[in-house]
Amino acid sequence: MVKLEFPKGFFWGAATSAHQVEGNNHNDWTEWEKENANRLAGEASRNNLPKHILDFYPDPLKPENYISGRACDHYNRFREDFDIAKSLNHNVHRFSIEWSRVEPEEGKWDEKEIEHYREVIRALREREIEPFVTLWHWTLPIWVAKQGGWENKKTIEDFARYVNKLVRSEGFVDVKFWITLNEPDDIYSIFSYFKGKYPPGKRSILKTAKVLKNLVAGHKTAYKAIHNSNPAAMVGFANNTIYFESRGLIAGIFKILANAFWNFWFLKKTLNHADFIGCNYYHHNVLRGLRYNQNKNEMITDMGWEIYPEGIYHVLKDLKKHNKPVYITENGIADSRDIHREKFIKEHLKWAHKAISEGVDVRGYFYWSLLDNFEWSEGFWPRFGLVEVDYKTMERRIRQSAYAYAKIAKENSLEV
Numbered sequence: 001m002v003k004l005e006f007p008k009g010f011f012w013g014a015a016t017s018a019h020q021v022e023g024n025n026h027n028d029w030t031e032w033e034k035e036n037a038n039r040l041a042g043e044a045s046r047n048n049l050p051k052h053i054l055d056f057y058p059d060p061l062k063p064e065n066y067i068s069g070r071a072c073d074h075y076n077r078f079r080e081d082f083d084i085a086k087s088l089n090h091n092v093h094r095f096s097i098e099w100s101r102v103e104p105e106e107g108k109w110d111e112k113e114i115e116h117y118r119e120v121i122r123a124l125r126e127r128e129i130e131p132f133v134t135l136w137h138w139t140l141p142i143w144v145a146k147q148g149g150w151e152n153k154k155t156i157e158d159f160a161r162y163v164n165k166l167v168r169s170e171g172f173v174d175v176k177f178w179i180t181l182n183e184p185d186d187i188y189s190i191f192s193y194f195k196g197k198y199p200p201g202k203r204s205i206l207k208t209a210k211v212l213k214n215l216v217a218g219h220k221t222a223y224k225a226i227h228n229s230n231p232a233a234m235v236g237f238a239n240n241t242i243y244f245e246s247r248g249l250i251a252g253i254f255k256i257l258a259n260a261f262w263n264f265w266f267l268k269k270t271l272n273h274a275d276f277i278g279c280n281y282y283h284h285n286v287l288r289g290l291r292y293n294q295n296k297n298e299m300i301t302d303m304g305w306e307i308y309p310e311g312i313y314h315v316l317k318d319l320k321k322h323n324k325p326v327y328i329t330e331n332g333i334a335d336s337r338d339i340h341r342e343k344f345i346k347e348h349l350k351w352a353h354k355a356i357s358e359g360v361d362v363r364g365y366f367y368w369s370l371l372d373n374f375e376w377s378e379g380f381w382p383r384f385g386l387v388e389v390d391y392k393t394m395e396r397r398i399r400q401s402a403y404a405y406a407k408i409a410k411e412n413s414l415e416v
Contacts, residue, residue, distance in 0.1 A: 004353045004414045011130065011364025012409035013092035014085065014386055015330055016074065017137035017182065018101075020373040023070035027100035028145035029138070029376075030068060032199035037063035040377060050302050053336055053381050057392055065379035072371050073394050075116075079123050080396070084387055085370060086127040088402055089409035093124055094179070094329060094366050096134035100141040103162055118171035132329075132366070133172075134179040134238070135163055135222060138188055138198070138376075149200060150211040150218070151193075160221040167229040176234055179278055179329065180222040183240040184215040185266040197377060216269045223273040238278035238329045239267055241319075243311030244285050247294070251287040258287070263318065276363075277319055280330035281348075284308035302334040303382050309347035316355035316362060325361045328352060332368030334375075334382035341386075341401035349414050367405060371396070 019025055041063045049060055058065040074081055085093055101113040124131045136159070140149050144158060163180075166172050182188075192198040193208040223235050241263050246255040267277065284306055288294040299307045312331065319326055333344045345367060356362050372385035380391060386402035389395075408414050 014370035015094035021074035278329035
């Protein structure tokens with residue numbers, strides 16, 4: 001066995017997002033869920049879903065699977081969940097603040113909800129867990145959605161006001177790590193405005209471009225607001241990265257274009273307004289000619305995603321040239337039987353360590369996710385959690401893979 005040591009002070013933890021775990025939110029996603037649950041259940045097919053999840057609750061073939069409802073009830077159980085994280089040797093946790101709770105109506109602040117998130121931060125610190133606070137993880141207050149969401153330039157100003165309110169409030173001023181936006185370009189903009197898969201469900205190249213432009217401006221205004229309040233803060237955004245691998249000359253050109261947009265466009269637009277790079281890694285994509293997703297898929301997750309740990313090494317190496325600290329802000333697997341997760345974590349960390357050994361300044365790893373949760377348009381059936389959630393009773397059960405990860409975190413090293 002060889003022991004791979006990680007840098008001193010390395011962050012080990014997991015991530016969540018408010019809409020996926022809190023429960024009982026009221027935003028543009030909750031409205032969209034109600035309108036689309038029957039359709040999503042109807043589109044689900046026994047032939048396209050792993051057989052071993054068909055007996056789960058909620059049933060992926062029924063509409064209730066696609067309604068977030070009380071989710072994981074993390075809003076009420078966050079202390080219990082952080083106790084679990086502490087027991088697993090986590091020293092950092094990424095969570096998001098739900099804008100629709102804080103500002104349910106334009107310019108009207110819910111101080112009770114602000115106090116709630118203040119308590120969340122306090123609970124993490126009491127357990128010696130560093131908070132990484134995400135300000136926007138895809139959901140919008142209803143009033144923002146009605147004015148056109150990120151299509152409307154006014155949303156830039158509204159987002160800035162929301163950010164300013166938080167970062168200048170007691171309990172938030174000394175938060176060191178902030179993530180302004182989660183996967184703003186290739187996931188949110190493309191899935192919401194190009195593919196029409198997520199709310200508001202539009203398909204328009206022009207609107208996609210407008211949304212991207214406004215999100216860049218939104219990030220920059222948030223960055224300035226945070227630094228005006230706390231010059232020592234570390235601010236970045238979570239960038240979804242894909243390892244594109246080409247086969248042939250045409251595919252090589254395709255790869256250059258794919259990388260330029262999917263991995264680097266938003267990053268380059270905001271590089272002067274980023275103190276670190278947040279790297280979310282899930283996908284490897286083999287290109288042949290002008291065809292994509294030509295992967296071998298020798299090993300896949302419950303969601304049919306190829307497991308390709310080496311890819312994280314390549315995307316991290318691509319980020320080295322920017323000379324910024326890097327945090328792996330998401331990396332995880334849907335694995336309800338917990339048969340691949342331990343190896344998944346270890347193999348990804350092995351390749352991340354290789355990138356570190358070659359000079360990439362990686363400072364932390366966040367597994368996605370701490371808990372099983374509501375996975376957007378897929379609903380509850382994908383099980384990403386280190387901790388299993390029984391959605392009938394809300395009982396938490398730590399998976400065996402979580403203990404393997406806890407050992408790595410405790411020793412700050414990986415045996416391979």
